[in-house]
Amino acid sequence: MALYEGIALIQEKQAVVLDLGTDYTKFGFTGEAAPRCIVRSEFWCPATRRYRRLHDYRSAAELYDNLVHMLHQLYFRHVLVNPKERKVVVVESLLTPTLFRETLAKVLFIHYEVSGVVWADSPRLCALTLGAPAVLVVSIGAKDVEVAAVVHSCVVLHALQSQPLGARAVHAELARLLDEHNGGPLHLDDQVIEDIKVKTCFVTSRARAAQWSSGRPPQPAALPGLRARLAAELRHLVTQPPYCDTLHVREFKFHDAPAAPNACAWLGGAVLGAGEAGAGRVLARDQYAREPRLRDWVCLLDNTPPAHPHRAYLDI
Amino acid sequence: MAYLTQPDYVKYICSCGQLKPITSLYFCRHCLKIRCGFCICHEVDSHYCANCLENMPSSEARLKKNRCSSCFDCPSCFHTLSTRATMAQPRQVVQDPAAGGDTKVESKQPKKMYYLSCFNCRWTSRDVGIPDQPVASGGWPERTNPHAARVNQLLEYYKAIALQEKQEKIERERKKFNIRGKYITLTDKTGLTGAMARNIAGLPSSESSSSAIASFVPSQAKEEVEELPEDIFTKEVNLNQITSMPQRLASPEWQPSSVSRLHPLAKLLSVKRSQRCRACDHNLTKPEYNPGSIKFKIELLAYYHVPEVKIISHEPVKPGGKSALLLKLTNPTGHEMQLRLLQPEDIPPPEEKEEPKSIEKSLERSLNLEKDTSSLKPMEVVCPPAATSRVRAPDATLTLAQRDDAAEYDDDAQHDTNDIIMWRKSNKLALRLEVETAEGAAGGAAAAALVALQYSYRNTVPPAAAAAQPRDHTLYTTVLLDLGTVSSN
Numbered sequence: 001m002a003l004y005e006g007i008a009l010i011q012e013k014q015a016v017v018l019d020l021g022t023d024y025t026k027f028g029f030t031g032e033a034a035p036r037c038i039v040r041s042e043f044w045c046p047a048t049r050r051y052r053r054l055h056d057y058r059s060a061a062e063l064y065d066n067l068v069h070m071l072h073q074l075y076f077r078h079v080l081v082n083p084k085e086r087k088v089v090v091v092e093s094l095l096t097p098t099l100f101r102e103t104l105a106k107v108l109f110i111h112y113e114v115s116g117v118v119w120a121d122s123p124r125l126c127a128l129t130l131g132a133p134a135v136l137v138v139s140i141g142a143k144d145v146e147v148a149a150v151v152h153s154c155v156v157l158h159a160l161q162s163q164p165l166g167a168r169a170v171h172a173e174l175a176r177l178l179d180e181h182n183g184g185p186l187h188l189d190d191q192v193i194e195d196i197k198v199k200t201c202f203v204t205s206r207a208r209a210a211q212w213s214s215g216r217p218p219q220p221a222a223l224p225g226l227r228a229r230l231a232a233e234l235r236h237l238v239t240q241p242p243y244c245d246t247l248h249v250r251e252f253k254f255h256d257a258p259a260a261p262n263a264c265a266w267l268g269g270a271v272l273g274a275g276e277a278g279a280g281r282v283l284a285r286d287q288y289a290r291e292p293r294l295r296d297w298v299c300l301l302d303n304t305p306p307a308h309p310h311r312a313y314l315d316i
Numbered sequence: 317m318a319y320l321t322q323p324d325y326v327k328y329i330c331s332c333g334q335l336k337p338i339t340s341l342y343f344c345r346h347c348l349k350i351r352c353g354f355c356i357c358h359e360v361d362s363h364y365c366a367n368c369l370e371n372m373p374s375s376e377a378r379l380k381k382n383r384c385s386s387c388f389d390c391p392s393c394f395h396t397l398s399t400r401a402t403m404a405q406p407r408q409v410v411q412d413p414a415a416g417g418d419t420k421v422e423s424k425q426p427k428k429m430y431y432l433s434c435f436n437c438r439w440t441s442r443d444v445g446i447p448d449q450p451v452a453s454g455g456w457p458e459r460t461n462p463h464a465a466r467v468n469q470l471l472e473y474y475k476a477i478a479l480q481e482k483q484e485k486i487e488r489e490r491k492k493f494n495i496r497g498k499y500i501t502l503t504d505k506t507g508l509t510g511a512m513a514r515n516i517a518g519l520p521s522s523e524s525s526s527s528a529i530a531s532f533v534p535s536q537a538k539e540e541v542e543e544l545p546e547d548i549f550t551k552e553v554n555l556n557q558i559t560s561m562p563q564r565l566a567s568p569e570w571q572p573s574s575v576s577r578l579h580p581l582a583k584l585l586s587v588k589r590s591q592r593c594r595a596c597d598h599n600l601t602k603p604e605y606n607p608g609s610i611k612f613k614i615e616l617l618a619y620y621h622v623p624e625v626k627i628i629s630h631e632p633v634k635p636g637g638k639s640a641l642l643l644k645l646t647n648p649t650g651h652e653m654q655l656r657l658l659q660p661e662d663i664p665p666p667e668e669k670e671e672p673k674s675i676e677k678s679l680e681r682s683l684n685l686e687k688d689t690s691s692l693k694p695m696e697v698v699c700p701p702a703a704t705s706r707v708r709a710p711d712a713t714l715t716l717a718q719r720d721d722a723a724e725y726d727d728d729a730q731h732d733t734n735d736i737i738m739w740r741k742s743n744k745l746a747l748r749l750e751v752e753t754a755e756g757a758a759g760g761a762a763a764a765a766l767v768a769l770q771y772s773y774r775n776t777v778p779p780a781a782a783a784a785q786p787r788d789h790t791l792y793t794t795v796l797l798d799l800g801t802v803s804s805n
Contacts, residue, residue: 024565033467034569036381068354080382080587082360113357130535131470199558205544225544253537258463258470260571271470276478 015087015278016079017269019122020070020104022055022142023167026266027074030089030273034259035266037078043069060103067107075112083112087282089273091265093139093146094121094155094297095162101294109288116282118273119294123148123155125268129257138230139265141166157297170197170223206232227254326625328618329794330355335701338625341618342600344593345777348789350618351593356600361590364607367396367583371607383582386453390434391566391578397432399452400440404429432456432580444578459579461569469532476528590614620648623655623716623771625795628746632803633705633763636755640748641707641765641799647716647743651774655716657709657749658768663792701796704757705765708750710736719743751799759804765797 019026021041028035043066045052054070057063075083088108092101101119108114123137127150134151143166149156174193179185203225234252237243259267272278283294295302304311324337332355342351363377364370365384372380388397403426429448432441441456442448449455461467557575564571566581588603602614624646631639647653720742738746751765773789 026568028568031471033461033464036568038565038568072358076358076360076587076589078584080360080363080377080585084357084359128474129470131473131532132534132537195560198561198564199555200553202544202548208549224548227541228543231541251539253539254541255535255537257535258466260568262571263568267467271467271474274471275475276482280478280481 013081013086015089015118015273016081017089017091017266017273018071018074019091019263019266019269020054024142024262025054025070025074026091026263027079028266028270029079030270030278032270033267035263035270037074038262039074039078041070043073045069060099063100063103064107064111067104068111071107071112083108083114085113085115087116087118087273087278088114089118089120089269089278091120091122091125091269093141093144094123094148094157094160095144095146098296098298101296105283105288105292105294109285109292114285116284117288118269118278118282120269120272120281121155122146122265122268123150124153125265125272126150126257127153128268128271129259129264130255132255135255140226143168167197170201174201203229205229206236323798325627325798327796327798328622329701329796335796338618338622341622342591342593343616343618343621344596344598344600345616345621345775346596346598347593348773348775348791349595350622350793351600353591355594357592357594359590359592361588361603362605362607363585363587365583366586366607369607371605372585377585382585384585385582387583388432388456388580389566389583390437390439391563391581392439392575393434393437394562394566394581395434395436396583397434397441397580399430400433401428401430401452402448403427404448439578441580444576446579456580459570472528473532476526480526480529621773622793623647623653623769625767625769625797627797627799630751630799633751633753633757633799633801634803635753635757635759637753639751639753641751641797642738643747643749643797645714645716645745645747648719649774650718650776652718653716654772655714656712656770657707657747658770658792659706659709660766660768660794663768663770663794701764701766703764703766703796704761704802705751705753705763705799707765707767707797708752709767710747710749712736714745714747716745717743753802757802759802761802763799763802765799766794767797768792768794 015030017026017028017030017035019035023041024038025041026035026038028037040051041054042051043054044050052066052069054066057066071083075081090104090108105117108117122139123146126137126139127135134149136147136149139146139148143164144162145165147161149159171190171193174197175186175188178188178193178196201223203223205225206229209229231252231254238247238250257264257267272281297303300310319337319339326337327335328338328341328350330336330341330352331349332352334352334354336352340353342356343349344351360374363372363374363382365372365387367387368384370384370386372384389395390397405426427450429450430452431446431448434440446457559572559575559578563578564573567579570577570579572578588605588607590602591600592598593600599614600616601612603609604611604613626644626646628642628644630641633639645655647655714737736747736749738748740746753763757763770790770792773791775787775789
């Protein structure tokens with residue numbers, strides 16, 4: 001055991017991978033095949049005596065508080081390690097608000113004193129779990145569905161698509177149908193609706209959906225039959241104008257990621273953080289101390305090409 | 317008890333600006349400042365199982381993925397599973413008499429077999445086909461992640477790529493500075509080849525890394541997708557057979573969708589935490605190692621060092637009016653305490669400490685300047701909380717006796733009362749104060765008053781080697797009193 005301890009001392013501490021979703025948070029260690037915990041993104045607030053959702057905030061200070069509480073719970077209840085002097089891989093959407101990213105960076109670097117953070121976007125991480133050179137990542141989250149093409153680990157940002165048709169859309173529709181059937185508002189708990197959704201909902205086949213013929217919204221979320229329906233819809237749509245004239249793709253193939261669908265991006269983070277590849281892309285604490293800003297694809301400081309005439313004026 | 321069951325009527329302002337009741341505050345005896353859970357550093361101290369109260373060294377906990385090896389949770393309702401014993405008749409060898417064999421009845425003793433059962437929801441390990449175990453604890457089949465092999469391939473592949481990336485970088489650097497210096501490198505002198513150097517450095521040889529890249533098969537996309545089963549439209553839904561979301565997420569590796577795939581969950585360990593002051597790195601609390609003990613080795617709670625303020629009662633607060641306020645002050649320390657009530661704005665700003673002028677210190681400071689961690693200061697709440705009322709602080713210094721546990725038993729209150737002091741009893745003191753409310757206070761709004769306390773504190777930390785530190789200090793703290801709501805008339 002003594003030898004083992006010695007190795008542990010020399011080795012760098014195993015980094016953690018953090019994926020703060022709207023509904024569920026995935027948290028675990030790099031190099032592992034599955035997150036240690038998938039928990040609801042909420043924490044017990046003793047002042048108001050109820051659970052508080054991480055993403056319910058009105059100001060940066062409130063978000064800072066929320067993140068401190070959430071991370072405390074994750075580190076000391078679920079993963080049981082010291083946050084200090086440990087690297088973090090943050091899995092984030094490309095459309096994460098800047099306020100959220102910057103506040104998270106502040107919480108991690110200042111409050112929890114982590115040694116470094118790797119910021120990684122979920123489409124690229126999903127592609128990383130496949131190893132395939134060119135993939136189209138359709139990620140169906142709680143709020144939004146994001147479609148991003150990843151070619152050789154580069155996201156085609158101009159082709160990024162997002163629609164608010166995530167699990168919440170199913171949720172709202174289910175609540176509406178139940179209320180309608182009841183003849184009045186039921187005020188069902190979120191958990192109850194989630195339970196109904198997870199136990200009974202599925203995505204019906206295209207043929208049956210055509211018979212319904214009402215303009216109901218498409219049904220997202222990782223429900224049984226979703227892939228089959230998606231494939232059927234795509235194969236149907238390419239035969240219809242305008243796609244049949246402009247899009248010369250007739251084949252649609254689907255990948256199977258080596259992870260549960262809700263932890264796919266997380267697994268990408270775990271794979272990225274395990275090797276030296278992650279170490280090279282880390283934003284170290286002292287670097288953040290010198291210049292507390294994050295690289296972002298929307299920021300002109302980061303996305304001006306080197307040959308661009310404006311580049312000369314930028315102090316980079 | 318009042319602190320557990322009732323709302324926090326009296327809140328202290330922590331040195332970081334947070335408002336907290338005295339029971340959730342710490343007091344650093346080295347910085348002489350109040351600290352709270354927000355501005356201290358939490359650390360994992362020891363791992364233990366909350367069910368069997370067994371300690372686990374942290375290295376072992378890491379190996380076992382923070383799970384207890386002998387306790388299990390119910391996968392259905394998350395209650396702790398119990399081990400049940402049954403007498404099992406060992407299976408007798410049935411021989412066919414027609415085959416001419418003599419039927420031997422094996423006279424084996426019935427064997428004790430164990431299975432796991434939940435006393436809350438009646439789930440048992442037999443429900444999902446886990447065979448009974450011959451030993452009471454441990455030996456339960458462990459499942460491996462179905463994707464483990466593929467994930468390991470991925471890890472190896474990306475490790476190899478990272479290595480290649482690194483080597484290419486080194487290669488490029490070398491090309492950049494290709495001028496051989498006058499120094500003989502190690503490889504020249506000893507005739508070490510690159511492969512050997514890599515071997516010495518513990519890096520895998522270049523062949524193996526390239527083989528990992530070559531042998532990697534990217535995920536193959538498939539045209540066919542899993543169709544929705546046809547009978548889904550006709551089969552009756554049995555909700556008891558489908559797992560709920562919490563049941564699925566309790567085992568993130570498998571996430572079973574059917575109840576028949578639920579497996580016992582090894583109990584997650586808990587940790588004892590120790591707390592450390594961020595400013596001086598001293599421990600504020602340190603728990604005892606024994607998981608069964610709830611005591612602390614170090615316990616610097618504000619409750620033991622800072623005068624406690626409680627509201628006995630108060631008159632309703634009216635806009636522009638005066639109302640009486642009865643406060644109880646308690647001295648929790650073992651020394652006599654001099655106490656004064658002040659207005660919050662009368663607290664003198666913390667004086668800058670004169671740094672001892674030594675070379676080492678100035679060197680240290682210049683080094684710190686170089687690092688420049690000023691932007692890494694924790695977030696502090698600077699604006700004081702809004703108060704609708706002011707407490708008319710009496711211009712008198714009150715003396716509170718030290719805490720004396722024996723004094724609990726004599727119940728005759730001392731009667732040196734005056735117009736401010738209502739009564740006095742050992743280390744406690746009741747004050748009659750007046751609260752002035754602002755004219756513009758809106759009716760129905762929450763009424764609150766800020767009052768500052770100046771108190772003397774005797775530091776009992778053994779002084780550092782021969783340093784003549786002052787033992788008596790004058791400290792300040794600010795308290796926010798919750799006075800209900802402003803009455804509207």
